[in-house]
Amino acid sequence: MALSGLGGALRGDGLAAFGALSDAQRQQLADLVDSGKISGETVNDALTQRLKQARVSAMGATQRMYNNDHAALFLDETTSSDDLRGALSQTLARRSSLMDKLTAAMSEDERASASNDLAARTVNPLLAKDRTGMSRHIMPGFFSMDFSDSRLNSTKKQGDATYSLKALGVDLDAIDQALRKTGEEDAAAILSERAGLPTSRKVAADQDYSSDDALVKPLTVPSGGSSSDALLTYGEKLRSFLQASSAETRKAGTLAGHTVYQIDRPNHLTPPSLPAPSPTSAADAQAQEAHMKYITGLAVRY
Incomplete structure (x- = not known):
């Protein structure tokens, strides 16, 4: 397949995402660029944003599965950091096995079963147990969302590109499905990196990322706390x-x-x-609501 104008624009996460698409999806994007309806740069930005969103969604689902499968750890004050890391290793292994089942599934029922297990939306009742009185609040830190991590946080430019692609009739849900496996593997690598677990996969930073254009701004140091x-x-x-x-x-x-x-x-x-905090004006409230709708519209239906 000839990529023409699109080939030179693809790089980094955009190129990785493009490689995970079907031939038909790739051809559709190449045709849109050749027609002049969208630039190769915009397609690259949109694919970059979808891959980042796939990682974020996979990390969220991994956290839900981890919490459900290992809820007892949060109620045991003897739980150690090694216990938490070991539990993460087990969860990542389980998710990898489920993703293999999803990929190899022959029937719709098999795919639905593996997909539901990966989503991990059934809550373990132990998680609702009252922990008042415990001397330690046990919470693994490797799931925290780091908005300064360019592998997870998108820019406004990348978000705008995604909406541009959607406006042209591109099926984002189908793209998200194609990126699901890559998102899972990348999320597992990032979590392993954070927890100090061995991993052969390295997820590179987004070289085009600008914190000034970040969709979600990283937390800043309080006034007077620069040192x-x-x-x-x-x-x-x-x-x-x-x-x-x-x-x-x-x-x-x-x-x-x-x-x-x-x-x-x-x-x-x-x-x-x-x-x-300064009083919120009606205009500010509307702007905040619009921003939240903008971000929500970019979420992956996992």
Whole structure:
């Protein structure tokens, strides 16, 4: 298949995503570029965004499966970091096996079964168990969304490109399905990297990424906390504040059969002064709502 104007524009994640598409999907994109309806650069940006979204969706599903399969770890105060890493290794192995089943499935029922298992939307009741009174709050850190990671966070330019592709009638759901396996493998590699597990796959950073154009801006240091000492002080104060608050939790009553607790904020511990939020105008509220709809529209139906 001749790529003509599209071939020279594909690079990085865009090229990887293009390689995962079917021949018919590739031809459709090449024809759109040749017709002048869209540029090769825009197609590259759109494919880059869809692959990043596939990784994010796979990581979210992996976290749900991890939590469901290993809920007991969160209730055991002897759980160690090695236990959490071992559980992640088991979850990644299970997902890899399910993805192989999905790829090899011969019937629609087999595909639906493997797909539902991968989505992991059935919640383990243990996750709702009251953990009040535990001296440790056990939570693995490798699932945290890092908005400074260009492998996961898209830019506005890439998001706009996706909407441009959609406006031309390109089936984004079909593209997402084609990218599902790559997204799973990339997500597993990123999680393994974070947890210090062995992995033979390396997911490269997006060389075209600009934090100034990021769809979701990374958190910034509070005012007056630019130095490492200030950050450490802020972290220590915040940790002390949370610990003290937890220690002063008391039962406040019941609601719909569930115990309601009230946290009394200690007067002697206050977080560093932060700028007071400015009143939200109607225009600001509309802009925020539009931005959320924009981001939601880019989500993958996993």
